[in-house]
Amino acid sequence: MEQLTELPIIDCTKINITLDDAEIDDNDLREFGEDIFESFKRYDVTSAVLTNHGISEEVVKAAERVTSELEKPDFKKIAPYFAPMKLGEEFQRKCDIHIDGEDGGIVKHSFATKHGVQLLTKKLMLLKKDKSGDTFNPENGRTLRFVPSLAQVSVLNIDDIIPGFNKAYNALFCESLKLAKRVLTALTFPLHTDRDYFNKMIEDIHTPGENGSALRGNILPKVPQDFPIDDQVVRINEHEDRSIITILHQANVNGLTVKTMSGKSVPVVHKGDSLLLQTGNILARLTSGKLPPTPHSVMGNKEQLQQSRISHAFLIFPDEKVELRCIDGSDTYPPVSAFILLNDLENQDLHGLKH
Numbered sequence: 001m002e003q004l005t006e007l008p009i010i011d012c013t014k015i016n017i018t019l020d021d022a023e024i025d026d027n028d029l030r031e032f033g034e035d036i037f038e039s040f041k042r043y044d045v046t047s048a049v050l051t052n053h054g055i056s057e058e059v060v061k062a063a064e065r066v067t068s069e070l071e072k073p074d075f076k077k078i079a080p081y082f083a084p085m086k087l088g089e090e091f092q093r094k095c096d097i098h099i100d101g102e103d104g105g106i107v108k109h110s111f112a113t114k115h116g117v118q119l120l121t122k123k124l125m126l127l128k129k130d131k132s133g134d135t136f137n138p139e140n141g142r143t144l145r146f147v148p149s150l151a152q153v154s155v156l157n158i159d160d161i162i163p164g165f166n167k168a169y170n171a172l173f174c175e176s177l178k179l180a181k182r183v184l185t186a187l188t189f190p191l192h193t194d195r196d197y198f199n200k201m202i203e204d205i206h207t208p209g210e211n212g213s214a215l216r217g218n219i220l221p222k223v224p225q226d227f228p229i230d231d232q233v234v235r236i237n238e239h240e241d242r243s244i245i246t247i248l249h250q251a252n253v254n255g256l257t258v259k260t261m262s263g264k265s266v267p268v269v270h271k272g273d274s275l276l277l278q279t280g281n282i283l284a285r286l287t288s289g290k291l292p293p294t295p296h297s298v299m300g301n302k303e304q305l306q307q308s309r310i311s312h313a314f315l316i317f318p319d320e321k322v323e324l325r326c327i328d329g330s331d332t333y334p335p336v337s338a339f340i341l342l343n344d345l346e347n348q349d350l351h352g353l354k355h
């Protein structure tokens with residue numbers, strides 16, 4: 001096993017999303033899938049930096065522009081669209097768009113259940129000094145979860161509040177989905193399963209209420225000038241995602257750190273317009289624990305903390321109706337419906353944030 005100071009880099013040129021499906025050979029997909037699999041094993045980390053993926057920088061920048069609107073003070077005007085949220089209250093799980101923040105969280109049709117989004121928000125935005133334990137909990141930290149199929153049928157048109165929102169988020173969602181599907185199809189080869197295994201799992205991704213795959217926009221606010229920082233602090237607590245895989249687009253401020261399978265922290269260093277691939281809880285389960293989820297957190301030094309940090313994560317989930325079974329037939333984890341597992345993971349999450 002090789003020791004890491006930077007994450008491995010994997011070139012996506014041959015499976016680039018600017019290529020049509022017909023232009024991609026199964027051998028290229030197989031080779032790409034085996035490269036990812038080998039990299040995970042060789043470097044002891046289920047995460048990699050992907051280059052030449054074909055997602056347009058302009059699409060990422062456009063999403064960043066609309067996400068930055070969430071920070072503006074006049075954002076309060078959206079409050080009438082949102083039902084007040086109470087900690088511990090059970091919400092409707094079929095989410096369209098929710099926005100947490102302001103006064104501990106305002107939310108409509110939350111995907112979160114028992115523990116509420118308020119806790120999620122608080123944990124997500126917790127800023128903690130490493131050693132002293134001093135904390136600063138910003139009041140205006142916001143995260144927005146966008147599920148296009150549900151946004152279409154929502155009573156809220158967020159374009160009325162943030163012009164251009166739907167176009168920008170839809171574009172980044174679609175390009176991220178295309179890349180995620182290519183990566184997942186490629187992984188079917190080293191996992192020795194049917195080429196359409198993952199595609200069948202997300203058949204309902206465009207049907208409202210059937211699949212929670214989402215693009216999440218996050219803003220971590222800058223800290224007050226007088227906030228005492230001598231060292232690195234935790235901007236987002238360490239957590240794993242519940243997804244099959246997650247694609248993390250580059251943020252405007254660095255600080256993302258992932259952990260190897262043996263627990264070593266590695267800072268994420270991007271090359272050009274690269275992005276980050278991570279594994280989630282669902283893939284871990286499907287692979288009988290062979291590909292565990294990637295623990296990750298966001299750290300910040302004084303300079304980084306004086307800028308608001310905007311980031312976008314694309315999380316791909318299975319359709320709720322799908323029965324999740326270990327691919328190797330071992331039943332290391334007993335078969336379970338995606339709906340039940342995702343709810344369970346959410347409930348276990350009281351002591352650790354998951355996206």
Ligand SMILES: [Fe+2]
Nearest residue numbers: 239240241355
């Ligand atoms: Fe995450």
